[in-house]
Amino acid sequence: MEQRYDLSGSLLHWYDYNKRILPWRENKDPYRIWISEIMLQQTRVEAVKPYFDRFMEVLPTVYDLAKVDDDRLMKLWEGLGYYNRARNLKAAAQTIVEEYGGQLPADYDKLLSLKGIGMYTAGAIGSIAFELQVPAVDGNVLRVLTRLWGDDSDILKDKTKKAMGRRVMEFMPEDRPGDFNQALIELGATVCVPNGQPLCDQCPWDTVCKAYKEDLIDQLPVKTPKKARRIEHKTVFLLECGEQIAIHKRGDKGLLAGLWEFPNEGKKMDAEDIKEWMAEHHMEDAKTKAAGKGKHIFSHVEWHMEGVRISLKTPIQSENYVWVLKKELENTYALPSAFEIFRKIL
Numbered sequence: 001m002e003q004r005y006d007l008s009g010s011l012l013h014w015y016d017y018n019k020r021i022l023p024w025r026e027n028k029d030p031y032r033i034w035i036s037e038i039m040l041q042q043t044r045v046e047a048v049k050p051y052f053d054r055f056m057e058v059l060p061t062v063y064d065l066a067k068v069d070d071d072r073l074m075k076l077w078e079g080l081g082y083y084n085r086a087r088n089l090k091a092a093a094q095t096i097v098e099e100y101g102g103q104l105p106a107d108y109d110k111l112l113s114l115k116g117i118g119m120y121t122a123g124a125i126g127s128i129a130f131e132l133q134v135p136a137v138d139g140n141v142l143r144v145l146t147r148l149w150g151d152d153s154d155i156l157k158d159k160t161k162k163a164m165g166r167r168v169m170e171f172m173p174e175d176r177p178g179d180f181n182q183a184l185i186e187l188g189a190t191v192c193v194p195n196g197q198p199l200c201d202q203c204p205w206d207t208v209c210k211a212y213k214e215d216l217i218d219q220l221p222v223k224t225p226k227k228a229r230r231i232e233h234k235t236v237f238l239l240e241c242g243e244q245i246a247i248h249k250r251g252d253k254g255l256l257a258g259l260w261e262f263p264n265e266g267k268k269m270d271a272e273d274i275k276e277w278m279a280e281h282h283m284e285d286a287k288t289k290a291a292g293k294g295k296h297i298f299s300h301v302e303w304h305m306e307g308v309r310i311s312l313k314t315p316i317q318s319e320n321y322v323w324v325l326k327k328e329l330e331n332t333y334a335l336p337s338a339f340e341i342f343r344k345i346l
């Protein structure tokens with residue numbers, strides 16, 4: 001017990017002096033904490049900040065989120081990736097309005113039952129917003145704890161996450177569960193960092209950390225290698241006519257569902273293929289120019305893209321795309337980051 005007390009005491013002391021000032025830490029509004037936690041999954045704090053501020057300006061309450069127009073929501077999320085997270089937010093907001101009178105429930109299982117809220121997020125919201133005694137074990141926390149205990153369990157396994165959650169509960173202080181969970185996350189994000197040099201001389205646990213004492217930092221945490229990503233080749237068509245550009249709305253299922261994109265074909269195309277494609281689309285007389293290459297990495301797939309810029313004299317109509325003004329791509333249509341390199345050259 002003595003050592004457990006020291007672990008949480010020294011951690012909280014460190015946190016009190018070192019925590020970053022972040023917009024979602026200004027108050028304990030559960031809505032703000034929820035949105036920040038969803039944005040912070042897979043995205044760095046510095047990148048999240050401007051998105052968070054803008055989101056709060058446009059959708060300051062759960063009621064605003066529940067009734068936001070889908071395209072507006074996608075536009076607010078544009079660039080953050082994982083667009084289903086935003087769709088789940090809206091669906092959960094509707095449940096919160098309909099079933100919980102517009103208040104996020106102060107109950108772990110009820111939080112967990114909301115769309116898009118998993119164990120980590122339920123733990124983070126529950127502890128930070130409501131001071132519930134629940135763990136919030138994300139990648140940061142797993143790194144800190146496996147190093148602290150010299151534990152070589154595979155951190156990608158659910159079993160490891162659950163076991164770490166149970167161990168965390170053994171030294172969670174009763175009075176400050178939210179700060180305690182945030183302190184663990186903060187330590188992982190700013191001191192016990194991945195890839196390269198953790199700042200062990202600034203760590204409140206340097207005297208007890210097994211990985212530090214036994215020189216195992218480079219070997220922990222253990223992650224089993226993931227399967228290689230599938231590679232998909234794409235030819236992306238930048239069809240332009242003066243200030244207009246053609247875009248296509250993706251289907252409502254699967255990757256980047258319901259978002260806009262430049263018309264494209266799911267294969268590499270040589271000059272001959274492109275000529276044929278243009279003939280099929282009644283644009284054989286148009287001028288073409290190579291428009292660079294781009295690569296975009298999703299969790300399970302990589303897109304390897306080659307752009308073709310086609311300048312048309314008239315905006316040829318097609319059921320496959322619509323014509324919009326180029327400047328509308330900035331504030332009206334949500335174009336995923338994958339296509340950003342092509343948008344930039346327009």
Ligand code: ADE
Binds near residue numbers: 037045124182186189
């Ligand atoms: N990463 C995940 N949750 C976080 C939080 N509340 N503060 C800072 N970084 C985080």
